[in-house]
Amino acid sequence: MARDHLMSQFLQATLYGLLQGGVFALVAVGFSLVWGVMNVVNLAHGAFVVAGAYLAFELHSWTGIDPFLSVPVVAVALFALGYLVQRYLVNLVINAPVFITLLLTFGLELVIVNGMIMLFTANYRSIPTGYATTSLALPGDVRLPLGRLIAALLAVGLTLALGYLMRHTRIGLAILATGMDRGAARLMGIKAAHVYALTFGLAVALAGIAGAAVGTIGTFSPADAGRFTLFSFVAAVLGGLGTMSGALYGGLLLGLAEAWGGQLLPGTLVNAVAFAVLVVVLAVRPQGLAGRSFYAARVEV
Amino acid sequence: MRSAAVASVLVLVAAGCGSKGEATDTGAKTGTLTVGASLSLTGSLAREGTLTKEGYQVCQDVVNKKGGVSVGGKKLTLQIQYQDDTSAPDTAGQLVDQFNDKGVRLILGPYGSATTASTAAVVERNGQVMVDSSGADDSIFTKGYKRTFAVLSPATEYAASMVQALYDLANPRPKTLAFVSADDGFSKTATKGGVDKAKQLGFTVVDTEYVPNGTSDVSAALTKLKGKNPDVILGSAHLAEGVAIVKQSKELGITPSGGFAETVAPPTPDFAQTLGPAANGVLGSTQWTVKTTGKDDWFGTASDYATTFKAAFSGREPEYHGAEATAACLVLVLGVQKAGSTEPDKVRDAIAGLDEQSFFGPLKFAPNGENLTKTMAVVQIQNGKPVAVWPKESAEAAMTWPGTTS
Numbered sequence: 001m002a003r004d005h006l007m008s009q010f011l012q013a014t015l016y017g018l019l020q021g022g023v024f025a026l027v028a029v030g031f032s033l034v035w036g037v038m039n040v041v042n043l044a045h046g047a048f049v050v051a052g053a054y055l056a057f058e059l060h061s062w063t064g065i066d067p068f069l070s071v072p073v074v075a076v077a078l079f080a081l082g083y084l085v086q087r088y089l090v091n092l093v094i095n096a097p098v099f100i101t102l103l104l105t106f107g108l109e110l111v112i113v114n115g116m117i118m119l120f121t122a123n124y125r126s127i128p129t130g131y132a133t134t135s136l137a138l139p140g141d142v143r144l145p146l147g148r149l150i151a152a153l154l155a156v157g158l159t160l161a162l163g164y165l166m167r168h169t170r171i172g173l174a175i176l177a178t179g180m181d182r183g184a185a186r187l188m189g190i191k192a193a194h195v196y197a198l199t200f201g202l203a204v205a206l207a208g209i210a211g212a213a214v215g216t217i218g219t220f221s222p223a224d225a226g227r228f229t230l231f232s233f234v235a236a237v238l239g240g241l242g243t244m245s246g247a248l249y250g251g252l253l254l255g256l257a258e259a260w261g262g263q264l265l266p267g268t269l270v271n272a273v274a275f276a277v278l279v280v281v282l283a284v285r286p287q288g289l290a291g292r293s294f295y296a297a298r299v300e301v
Numbered sequence: 302m303r304s305a306a307v308a309s310v311l312v313l314v315a316a317g318c319g320s321k322g323e324a325t326d327t328g329a330k331t332g333t334l335t336v337g338a339s340l341s342l343t344g345s346l347a348r349e350g351t352l353t354k355e356g357y358q359v360c361q362d363v364v365n366k367k368g369g370v371s372v373g374g375k376k377l378t379l380q381i382q383y384q385d386d387t388s389a390p391d392t393a394g395q396l397v398d399q400f401n402d403k404g405v406r407l408i409l410g411p412y413g414s415a416t417t418a419s420t421a422a423v424v425e426r427n428g429q430v431m432v433d434s435s436g437a438d439d440s441i442f443t444k445g446y447k448r449t450f451a452v453l454s455p456a457t458e459y460a461a462s463m464v465q466a467l468y469d470l471a472n473p474r475p476k477t478l479a480f481v482s483a484d485d486g487f488s489k490t491a492t493k494g495g496v497d498k499a500k501q502l503g504f505t506v507v508d509t510e511y512v513p514n515g516t517s518d519v520s521a522a523l524t525k526l527k528g529k530n531p532d533v534i535l536g537s538a539h540l541a542e543g544v545a546i547v548k549q550s551k552e553l554g555i556t557p558s559g560g561f562a563e564t565v566a567p568p569t570p571d572f573a574q575t576l577g578p579a580a581n582g583v584l585g586s587t588q589w590t591v592k593t594t595g596k597d598d599w600f601g602t603a604s605d606y607a608t609t610f611k612a613a614f615s616g617r618e619p620e621y622h623g624a625e626a627t628a629a630c631l632v633l634v635l636g637v638q639k640a641g642s643t644e645p646d647k648v649r650d651a652i653a654g655l656d657e658q659s660f661f662g663p664l665k666f667a668p669n670g671e672n673l674t675k676t677m678a679v680v681q682i683q684n685g686k687p688v689a690v691w692p693k694e695s696a697e698a699a700m701t702w703p704g705t706t707s
Contacts, residue, residue: 005528012527012553016520114343122347124540126548126575133551133579145552218517219544219575223345223388262521268484268511270521 008140013259015142021255022152023217025248026210027228028235029159030203032247035236037179037199039098040090043105046228047112048204052078052211053220054120057127067127067216068150074212075205082204087197094196109225116222127216147217154213155248158206163244175199234274238281240291249289253277334370334377334643336633337384337400338409339420344388345515348540348571349622350412353434356626357381357409359613360634363599370634373641379634386411390419401427406645407637409629410449412622414438414456414487421449430636430645430652433670434629435622438487442669448645450652450670452628452661453588454677456487459564460495460537462586466679466691467533467562468502470700475532475559477505481522481546482537485514491564492537507531512542519545520553527555533704536563543567544575551579560584560704568620573685580682582704589624589661590678590689592697597659599631606660620687628661635664 031045055074056067085108093100132147166172178185178195186192214220214228231254232247239250254274261273281288338357341350361379369376382405386393393416397408401423408424410417410433417436424431425446433441433451437459441449460480467475478499482492492509499506507529510522519542526534534557536546543566550561560582566572567585576583593603600606606627610619632652637643640651656665663674679691681700690700 009524009528013521013524016524016553020518020520117343117347122343122351124348124544124571124575126544128577133548135552135554137554141554143552143554148552218548219541221348223347224517258518259521263525266511267519267522267525268513270516270518271513 008142011140012142013263017256017259018252019148019152021252022155023214024231024235024254025251026151026155026213028232028247028251030206031232032236032241034200034203036241037175038196040101043229044108044112045207045232046225047109048207049211049228050220050222050225052208053215056212056215057125060127067212071209071212074208078208079201079205083197083201086200091193091196113222113225122221124219124221126219129216132216151213151217159245159248166244234278238278238288240288243290246288246290332377333380335405336381336407336409337405338381339384339386339393339396339411341388341412342385346388346412352622353412353626356623357630359610360627360630363609364634370637372637372643386416390415394419394423397423401429407633410434410436417441421446424448428645430649432629432632434626439490440486442671446670448649450666452632452664452672453625454675455671456490457494458677459491459586460535461498462677463562463584463679464495464498470691471702477507477531478533478535479507479526479529479531480509480535480537481519482511483514483542484511488537495535515541517541517545520549523549523553523555531557533557533559534561540566540569540571547576547579558703567682568680568687573682582701583682584704585680585687586677587621587680588677589621592689592695593662594695595658595660595662600660603660624661628659631659632664
């Protein structure tokens, strides 16, 4: 009896950790893309996630549209926002040392977060749906929460789609080429400013989609922006930069580490466990789980 | 790297250049009573910080509308100056120090126990006086401070009052309780008070799990206590964790037969809004309800206060954050009037000797600065709104039991 129970507890923790990892991956994939391609550590990423959550929330309260169905609208709106931010703001300092882009995106984060506090107040919100917190009962008293399942599937689907986009379309190849060697890409007729803006737009759109998902399964307020950026940072570094699937692996590992750590150790050490995993991975495999080293050797012109 | 160093030196220099030396006597000459408040207007506690500010604002409006604070035959206009501490305790301490440099010696507390603890030390050192509206952690009051007074019941009462309410009102009475606690000082103190009370009243505490403060994922703690089948899950946590406890319990198929009880989350309007129908039946503890007994000259009864508050904020119902802030401001006003002076030492002595009834309940301070004469109330979310159910004499409705919803 006791063993059955422990088994069920372990399976439940594992399943929940994997789903939670899927959510982390969804939040992190855009962050990883921008870092990998442009070498910009976008500290405003979490703020874009929260912005996506607010947009989905507002769409839901105006029109009653399901937050997961509003994903295309949120994605298009945030793509446009991201494109403009990169084209007319980040591109201005793209050649400056990484310290400057850090400062810029940090400032951007402050502006967006405080703008959202003014617009939406600092109240906690959640997008209400009938199904997000319901769960399917699996054998052995293990539950499969529906909202998280959808979010995790969305993460896997988007990662695969992004991988396909990068390898098999002209835009994707242009993005990859610019990421590897901007000078050579320009010589081949690629407009780097446009490609960078496309990349950033794509990343912000992904952040917005993640926002719609986390806004449905959990709570959010402008103050959560920093937390999402932190998750993204850890997941991206764990997974490794330079491949589209890096954030997915990183997110899943982070989710599992937190779930198992939470079962074996006192619950307050959950964050410590996550960072310990990060330290170990970086010590053993500095390029991350799926990272490639050629990105480190890229040519900056 | 070098530019980082230069930047940080600049910031340090700028921060160090507070205007010293123009310490005037709290504006007595100009006919205003200037009071300082460092509040979490941005950052992780922005929500609660703003609610606190509203309470201070109501106090300022009402006091000034009634002619101001009478000191030595003069009427002073109450003017509260706000600074944003970005929810950072260190910053709150610095801001209160800056108030002192500017000659502002009377302070209204920041939001939360961590910021209050850091400002209380500064207040003590500078010889200022602070009335604390929301720092409930008992540890603030074990350091021998003489210049910080809290209007609210201490942290140990938050969960204990709900345990008592379960004991008094729940029928059938639950047997087993499990605690899920955030790991900040306030929540841990509240949990300890609750566990002690539960044992004293004969409940079995089957599990106590701690989660990181402010987390929105408490699944690990819930998974661990699932197999122990508690009759009631008591959360000692803030809003984010409090909402997560109910949401994730549902996801994980955890259905305690008596339902949930949580310290500070249920009385805030966001709790019921965020959870929808899942919030119904959840118990919460609160410093104040519209049924709180007591009355004072400035604000009348609790329900008079509610009317005033609603008029000021376009019909929105007051909740305890605002009320405790107003009560703190009231204590300062009463102290100044009783002292007949804005001199911090005299105001301190006057506040220490206060024994007044108010819309917030009794205002009377123990030697360590805690308001021990006041009791907490327990609310239950019924039809999406928190209603007072305990103590019985100031209840708005009977407790629905078990507190589980359809």
